[in-house]
Amino acid sequence: MATLSNNPVTARAHTNIALIKYWGKKDDTLIIPYTSSLSLTLDQFYTDTTVQFDASRSTDQLIIDNQISSEQPLHRVSNFLDIVRRKAQINSPAIVNSHNHVPTAAGLASSASAFAALAAAASKAAGLNLTLSELSRLARRGSGSACRSIFGGFAEWQRGEDDLTSYAMPLKAAALLEDIRVVALTVERGPKAISSRQGMHLSVTTSPYYPTWVKTCQTDLTQLKLAIEKNNFAKFGKISELNAMRMHALTLSADPDFTYFNGQTLTIMNLVKQLRHNGVACYYTIDAGPNVKVLCQKASVAKVVDTFSQLLGKQNVIVAKPGPGIQYL
Numbered sequence: 001m002a003t004l005s006n007n008p009v010t011a012r013a014h015t016n017i018a019l020i021k022y023w024g025k026k027d028d029t030l031i032i033p034y035t036s037s038l039s040l041t042l043d044q045f046y047t048d049t050t051v052q053f054d055a056s057r058s059t060d061q062l063i064i065d066n067q068i069s070s071e072q073p074l075h076r077v078s079n080f081l082d083i084v085r086r087k088a089q090i091n092s093p094a095i096v097n098s099h100n101h102v103p104t105a106a107g108l109a110s111s112a113s114a115f116a117a118l119a120a121a122a123s124k125a126a127g128l129n130l131t132l133s134e135l136s137r138l139a140r141r142g143s144g145s146a147c148r149s150i151f152g153g154f155a156e157w158q159r160g161e162d163d164l165t166s167y168a169m170p171l172k173a174a175a176l177l178e179d180i181r182v183v184a185l186t187v188e189r190g191p192k193a194i195s196s197r198q199g200m201h202l203s204v205t206t207s208p209y210y211p212t213w214v215k216t217c218q219t220d221l222t223q224l225k226l227a228i229e230k231n232n233f234a235k236f237g238k239i240s241e242l243n244a245m246r247m248h249a250l251t252l253s254a255d256p257d258f259t260y261f262n263g264q265t266l267t268i269m270n271l272v273k274q275l276r277h278n279g280v281a282c283y284y285t286i287d288a289g290p291n292v293k294v295l296c297q298k299a300s301v302a303k304v305v306d307t308f309s310q311l312l313g314k315q316n317v318i319v320a321k322p323g324p325g326i327q328y329l
């Protein structure tokens, strides 16, 4: 039995950008995906979360960015804390105080950093001493993408087939990691209309292309890992861009159809292609929201930043490097 700590525990987790996307659950409750995915953790975007179990409280409380959260995010966090409480054999409610250094629910992976930080802080506060694989499995239960944010650099979420076998692991040190930059372009900070959870569910259940996505992802993942191994940035960028577009094709082919893109998203995509045509090696990837991430190398950062600062303003252009794994503060 775990020893419950009454002291608050704080953890920091960084967001990650998926290069091979996770888009669809085989098991909605345990969050087992149909496909494996691969991501890069980013140093510029993160969540700090403090958890304190308090037996004198009657319910859980969630505060995000100094505001008491609405019912839906609280419900999601409470369900997650129930998993931790069951594991630790405790039943105290908790206060969760979280700060997102990333826009919430805007397609910049706040759920990834949020549930990775919550998994680390809550499990430690509950007296559990989990390994990184166990922590990744736990974070997965809050948000699939969170299982990858336990690790720094490149992380691969191997889909597995059940709770025990579905978790992320770091990719071994790669030369490509040293030189890579992710230029994050923000065109919208507000919450999206269709959450990632709803969007992928709709895609799995109604897109006729879903079975093809599952097959294609396997090949894309193998090819991307090869490009990383061979330090081939052009191939790395090309596969990442293709895989992102293949994911977004699932939203366009769902019933009812939907898209996370807006007009600016398309403008940016075209500009990246134009830059590439002019000899700047850069590629785009887009998660479930209109914001775009441009993949490039150190040498082309200035050119990419210049181009997009003119279009969007400097404050909407952030240069990220590979970020670290989970940290206790």
Ligand code: ADP
Pocket: 047, 064, 072, 073, 076, 077, 098, 099, 100, 103, 104, 105, 106, 107, 108, 109, 110, 111, 112, 114, 143, 194, 195, 196, 197, 287, 288, 289
């Ligand atoms: P995103 O693209 O930001 O990951 P999602 O739709 O996947 O968007 O997830 C957004 C949801 O994640 C929010 O509606 C909320 O339920 C949850 N979330 C985000 N940040 C936090 C946080 N700091 N603490 C707890 N839950 C959070």
Ligand code: DP6
Pocket: 017, 018, 020, 021, 022, 023, 031, 037, 109, 111, 112, 142, 143, 144, 145, 146, 196, 197, 286, 287, 288
């Ligand atoms: C497009 O992990 O946010 O960012 O598991 O339902 O919480 P839930 O979904 P989430 O989905 C992420 C979707 C994505 C691709 C990715 O990060 O792999």
Ligand code: CO
Pocket: 109, 110, 111, 112, 143, 145, 196
């Ligand atoms: Co998310």
